[in-house]
Amino acid sequence: MAIALGLAVFVESPGLAQSNGSDRGAFPGRRVGGGTRGDCAIDSRSLAALNPASNLGVTASDRPSLYFSIPTAAAPYHGQFILHDAEENRLYETTVVAGDEPLVGVHLPADLVTADQDYHWYFVVACNPRDLSQNVVLEGWLRRVPLTPAPTNTTLVNNQLSLVESYQAQGLWSDAIALMVELRQAHPDNQAVQTQWSRLLEALDLANVVQ
Numbered sequence: 501m502a503i504a505l506g507l508a509v510f511v512e513s514p515g516l517a518q519s520n521g522s523d524r525g526a527f528p529g530r531r532v533g534g535g536t537r538g539d540c541a542i543d544s545r546s547l548a549a550l551n552p553a554s555n556l557g558v559t560a561s562d563r564p565s566l567y568f569s570i571p572t573a574a575a576p577y578h579g580q581f582i583l584h585d586a587e588e589n590r591l592y593e594t595t596v597v598a599g600d601e602p603l604v605g606v607h608l609p610a611d612l613v614t615a616d617q618d619y620h621w622y623f624v625v626a627c628n629p630r631d632l633s634q635n636v637v638l639e640g641w642l643r644r645v646p647l648t649p650a651p652t653n654t655t656l657v658n659n660q661l662s663l664v665e666s667y668q669a670q671g672l673w674s675d676a677i678a679l680m681v682e683l684r685q686a687h688p689d690n691q692a693v694q695t696q697w698s699r700l701l702e703a704l705d706l707a708n709v710v711q
Contacts, residue, residue: 527618529555529640532709533625542571542625544636548709549623550603550677551640556618557674560647563610565678568623568638569710573599577625581606583642584620591619598625602711603681615646642674657687661696668703676700 533547548569551557557566570579576599583592592612596604606623613619623638647670660683667676680700687693701707 527555527641530638531555531640531706533636533638542573542577542627544571544625544627546571546709547625547636547638548706549638549640550681550704550706550710552673553705555639556641556643557677558643558645558671559613559674560645560672561675561678562644563608564613564642564644564674565605565607566621566642566674567603567605567677567681569602569706570598570604570625572602575599579604580624582622582624583608583612584622586618586620588620603685605678605681613642613644615644618643645672647672657683657690657693661692664696664700668700673704677704
């Protein structure tokens with residue numbers, strides 16, 4: 501039986517007045533599901549957002565993607581992604597089907613996020629559909645910066661891996677993560693890709709959670 505997740509999700513907004521982003525304390529969040537109260541249909545300890553420890557992902561893309569590590573399950577279930585602006589106005593939401601693959605991606609519409617603005621996202625999984633207070637809620641932040649991302653039209657894996665490193669060096673963690681996930685999905689048996697994937701997870705301090 502699939503886990504249903506309705507539109508009325510149990511999310512408490514922090515209502516935090518935002519600064520200019522220089523203070524990491526301005527970005528509260530939760531990257532890993534951790535334990536849950538009572539019975540849960542999934543192992544929430546393996547639910548994680550691929551996001552920096554600061555809880556702020558940075559992108560230069562006009563249509564960024566965010567990725568989540570999710571538990572596999574015998575029956576499909578749903579995760580709900582919600583995007584707010586810095587004043588907690590809801591801008592976008594979508595539901596993703598989970599259960600088959602260990603990673604799911606949320607691909608934002610073009611130009612939904614604008615440069616030099618911070619956006620607060622939530623990823624919600626219903627642990628117990630009859631008790632929304634037990635929802636597993638991940639949360640983090642996304643910022644688009646006014647940079648021109650390097651072209652990704654090359655098909656050479658080594659060039660794309662170099663581009664991942666370039667994104668990391670520029671602080672474009674959301675773009676580095678998205679490109680690395682795409683490479684891993686396209687080249688699951690490539691040792692160089694697997695090695696760099698492991699290095700990325702170590703840099704994100706998620707190596708013990710995400711496989």
